[in-house]
Structure formats: C-alpha cells, structure tokens
Amino acid sequence: MAKSTPGLRKKGNIWHIDKTVAGIKLRESTGETELEAAERFLAIRIQEIRSVEVYGERRERIFDEAAARFIEEYGHKRSLDRDIDTLKAVMPYIGDLALKKIHSASLDQYIRDRKAAKISAGTLNRDMAVILRVLKLCVAMWRDEQGRPWLDNAPLLPTVQGVKRKPRPISVVEQDRLINGMPQYLADMALFALHTGLRDQEICGLQWQHERRLSGTSEIVFIITEERAKNDHERIVPLNSVARSIVNRYRDQSEFVFHLKGNRLERMNNRAWRKAREAANLADVRVHDLRHTFGMRLRAAGVSFEDRQDLLGHHAGHITTHYCKAEIARLIECVELLCGDRHGTELTLIR
Incomplete structure (x- = not known):
C-alpha cells in the first residue's frame, strides 16, 4: 500500500486535509476516495494558499x-x-x-x-x-485583508415541501394527564403557557426585570421586549390569578422567573417534557400547542378577535406597551376568564 502524503488522512472512505501552509490552517475534505486524486487536490490547495500569501489573491474559505x-x-x-x-x-x-x-x-x-x-x-x-x-x-458584510468579499454570490437553497401541521389544542382532561407527569418546574411552565399564550423561548427567557405592576392595583404584567419577541414588536403579557400565583412562587430566586437551580432553561421541549407527553399518551402534542390551546380557550370564553390578537401578540405594528390602564385592565379581565370553572370553557376537539 502506498504511503500517504503528509497532511492527508482518511475519514471513512474520503481523504481529508489536515495541514498548515504558510501559517494558514487547512482543514477540509478533498472529496476524493483515491489517494492519488486527493494528493492532486492537496497540491492545488497549497498553490492557492501560496498565491494568496505571495500575490495577494483571495483565499478560499470554508x-x-x-x-x-x-x-x-x-x-x-x-x-x-x-x-x-x-x-x-x-x-x-x-x-x-x-x-x-x-x-x-x-x-x-x-x-x-x-x-x-x-x-x-x-x-x-x-x-x-x-x-x-x-x-x-x-x-x-465580511471582507478579506484586501477588502474583497468572502463570497461573490449566495446560492439559492432548497425549500422543503411538507404537510403543514395543524394546531393540536388539548382538553382539560388531557392537560391534567400531561402536567401530572412533569417535574414541578416544568408543570409550572406548562400551566403558565396555558394561561398566557407565551412561546417556549419567551417563557424560558422571562426575567424579573421585565415585570411591571399596575399602579393602585395588585395586578402585574410582563414586558416581552423587542429583542425577545418573535415579530420584533414589544408587547405586554397580562397575568391572570393563576399565572400570578405561579410566578410568585419563584420570586427572589433567580434573575429568570423560571429556572433550574438558578440557571436559565434552554427550552421546555426537553427530556422531561417528552417523557410526560409519552406517559400521557399525547405524543402528537408540542409545546407550541399550549399557545394554540390558550387562543382557542379565549375564543370559547367569548373574548373578541381583536383582544385575542393582542393577547397573542399578533397585531402587526401595534405596540401594546402603549395601552392605557383601562385597556390593560380589560385584557386582564379577558385572561381571568380562563380561571375558575375549569370546564366552563372546555373545547370540543374534533380529530
């Protein structure tokens, strides 16, 4: 068997370059299965790098x-x-x-x-x-030492076709099965999602610094800032009595409202979520379906379309933090309809 050229090593069936040329670290695949072809490829790459260093030509980047x-x-x-x-x-x-x-x-x-x-x-x-x-x-944006772009033109990338998944709201009975199989921190986050309609990452990133109290009342809201909002529009999140009781249990523990040993949670869709979902025989339910459930329960409770849009943060260009006190109070009344009789706004789910 022929001895391979220094700087070439085989990964599976493909030869890869691992070499430093003129101070430049070269780590890439040759795309070749035959040593001779890989050596030719390496020689070309060495010449390209030397052309950059000696003649100022643009270096290829991976x-x-x-x-x-x-x-x-x-x-x-x-x-x-x-x-x-x-x-x-x-x-x-x-x-x-x-x-x-x-x-x-x-x-x-x-x-x-x-x-x-x-x-x-x-x-x-x-x-x-x-x-x-x-x-x-x-x-x-990115330029080399001579001010030339790293790449001349960006390629077109494929669009993947697939069946769009329909929302899958959960019933109160399913909610109980799901939450009862969760550790306490995740059960609280799931219940909070069902009463606020917040997305997974909005809940994980919720911080106490964004809490606001309505003057003269015991009511509280949270601000979803522009940099954390999906549509880049700042908005308020009014809390009903259930949501308030949940966050109050976590007060003075961490900079994040929901945490695990003081640290921010990366996502709700973790191993504990998937384990609880399987145990409840709800394998088709995603974290985002809690948000769909929130919206559909508001509709079942008679909340207007406009108020539902506000509560879900769907109003394009509408900065809800500019609401007056009376408007915020009305939105709190809307989400309060989800408390009390848990079966009063039960959904009839057709599958």
Missing part, C-alpha cells in the same frame, strides 16, 4: 470558518442557541466545503437524513434560512 464568525459576531441574537444547533447539525455535510462550492444539491443528503429522523419541513426550512443567512453575510 463554511466552518463562516459559521464560527457568525456565532462570534451574533452572540446577542435571541435565537442563537437554535442557530448553533442548526450549524452543528449541518457541519458534517458542508462544514469542510469551500464557500463558492456550496449549492442547492450540497444539502440534499442533509435534508434526506433529517427527514428520515422525522424532522418537519418547517424546521428544515428554518435550517436553510440560517445557512443562507451565513452565506449572505459572506457576500454583503
């Missing part, structure tokens, strides 16, 4: 470099944890690819593998959006 810069520069993004999950998942597929070599078909295998793992089309399309965002930054 997606892994772009992803690392994205994480470094956009650490303030509210969705960064989710973006990192996407970038980690896609690294085995395009991490070693030169930016200019990434195209729609580069992600075909990734999409096939994720579909086989029962990942929804919506999640996959969000993954494509994260990848495209990184590539567009390579075109529009």
Whole structure:
C-alpha cells in the first residue's frame, strides 16, 4: 500500500486535509476516495494558499470558518442557541466545503437524513434560512485583508415541501394527564403557557426585570421586549390569578422567573417534557400547542378577535406597551376568564 502524503488522512472512505501552509490552517475534505486524486487536490490547495500569501489573491474559505464568525459576531441574537444547533447539525455535510462550492444539491443528503429522523419541513426550512443567512453575510458584510468579499454570490437553497401541521389544542382532561407527569418546574411552565399564550423561548427567557405592576392595583404584567419577541414588536403579557400565583412562587430566586437551580432553561421541549407527553399518551402534542390551546380557550370564553390578537401578540405594528390602564385592565379581565370553572370553557376537539 502506498504511503500517504503528509497532511492527508482518511475519514471513512474520503481523504481529508489536515495541514498548515504558510501559517494558514487547512482543514477540509478533498472529496476524493483515491489517494492519488486527493494528493492532486492537496497540491492545488497549497498553490492557492501560496498565491494568496505571495500575490495577494483571495483565499478560499470554508463554511466552518463562516459559521464560527457568525456565532462570534451574533452572540446577542435571541435565537442563537437554535442557530448553533442548526450549524452543528449541518457541519458534517458542508462544514469542510469551500464557500463558492456550496449549492442547492450540497444539502440534499442533509435534508434526506433529517427527514428520515422525522424532522418537519418547517424546521428544515428554518435550517436553510440560517445557512443562507451565513452565506449572505459572506457576500454583503465580511471582507478579506484586501477588502474583497468572502463570497461573490449566495446560492439559492432548497425549500422543503411538507404537510403543514395543524394546531393540536388539548382538553382539560388531557392537560391534567400531561402536567401530572412533569417535574414541578416544568408543570409550572406548562400551566403558565396555558394561561398566557407565551412561546417556549419567551417563557424560558422571562426575567424579573421585565415585570411591571399596575399602579393602585395588585395586578402585574410582563414586558416581552423587542429583542425577545418573535415579530420584533414589544408587547405586554397580562397575568391572570393563576399565572400570578405561579410566578410568585419563584420570586427572589433567580434573575429568570423560571429556572433550574438558578440557571436559565434552554427550552421546555426537553427530556422531561417528552417523557410526560409519552406517559400521557399525547405524543402528537408540542409545546407550541399550549399557545394554540390558550387562543382557542379565549375564543370559547367569548373574548373578541381583536383582544385575542393582542393577547397573542399578533397585531402587526401595534405596540401594546402603549395601552392605557383601562385597556390593560380589560385584557386582564379577558385572561381571568380562563380561571375558575375549569370546564366552563372546555373545547370540543374534533380529530
């Protein structure tokens, strides 16, 4: 067997480069299964790097470099944890690819593998959006030492087709089964979601600094700030008596309202959630369905469409923190309808 060239090593059936050339660390796949072809590829890459260092030509960058810069520069993004999950998942597929070599078909295998793992089309399309965002930054924002963009043009990426999942609200009986199988912290978060309509990440990121009291009353609201809101519009979250009693149990414990040993929870959809869901025979229920349940229970209680839109944060361009005291009091009355007789606003679920 022929001795391999220094700087080449085999991963599975593919030869990969692991070499430092002119001070530049070269870590990428050759895409070749034969040593001779891999050696030719390495020689070309060495020449490219030397051309950059000697003649000032643009150095090729791989997606892994772009992803690392994205994480470094956009650490303030509210969705960064989710973006990192996407970038980690896609690294085995395009991490070693030169930016200019990434195209729609580069992600075909990734999409096939994720579909086989029962990942929804919506999640996959969000993954494509994260990848495209990184590539567009390579075109529009990031420059080399000579002021040239990392990438000339961003490719078109595939749109994944799939059946749109319908909302799956839960009944009071199902709610009890689900919550009874949860640890206390998660049960409180789930019940809070059912009484506020907040999204998973809005609940996980809820902080005491965003609590406000209505002057002259015992009522409290929370502010979902622009940087934490899905649609970038700040809004208020009025609490009914059930939601107030939940948050009061956590007062003076952490900067976050809901926490685990003082630390922020990454997501509600964790192992404990999935275990409780299976035990309750509710495998098709997602955390976001608690929000759908909130909205449908408001409708069943006779809350107007406009007020439901406000409570769910759906009013485009409407900054609900500008409401007057009387308007906020009305919204609190609306969510208070969900308390008391738990079966008074029961839904008839047709499946």
